[in-house]
Amino acid sequence: MTHNFQNLAKPVQLICPACRSQHIETLDQAKEIGGAVGTMVGTAAGAGGILTGTEAGMAIGVAGGPVGMALGGLAGALVGALVGGTTGRTLGRNIGASIDEHILNNYQCKSCGHSFSGKSLIANTAKTSL
Numbered sequence: 803m804t805h806n807f808q809n810l811a812k813p814v815q816l817i818c819p820a821c822r823s824q825h826i827e828t829l830d831q832a833k834e835i836g837g838a839v840g841t842m843v844g845t846a847a848g849a850g851g852i853l854t855g856t857e858a859g860m861a862i863g864v865a866g867g868p869v870g871m872a873l874g875g876l877a878g879a880l881v882g883a884l885v886g887g888t889t890g891r892t893l894g895r896n897i898g899a900s901i902d903e904h905i906l907n908n909y910q911c912k913s914c915g916h917s918f919s920g921k922s923l924i925a926n927t928a929k930t931s932l
């Protein structure tokens with residue numbers, strides 16, 4: 803399993819609540835799923851906007867005659883699907899990241915395999931500081 807950790811914000815060093823190991827990895831399951839679902843939904847939504855894109859493209863292409871209209875319509879449709887998919891992916895990943903963070907046990911200890919959520923970690927920190 804490979805993950806891109808570059809974009810992950812890690813303000814604090816995570817420590818396993820079970821064994822105190824610092825070898826913690828994030829699972830990001832919901833984020834990955836959210837991104838994939840978002841891409842599909844977004845592409846579908848973008849495809850729903852194809853008509854608008856096609857019409858806009860054709861309107862621009864009118865100046866270039868029948869061939870210009872066809873090319874303009876195609877470009878408009880492609881842009882609609884592309885933008886929809888990209889937007890949907892970003893949105894899906896953001897929602898998924900939020901699910902990972904608050905609902906799922908997104909962190910897993912590589913030393914003992916214990917998985918825990920960021921929420922419980924924050925709760926633990928709050929308790930210790932009292």
Ligand SMILES: [Zn+2]
Nearest residue numbers: 818821911914
């Ligand atoms: Zn551990």
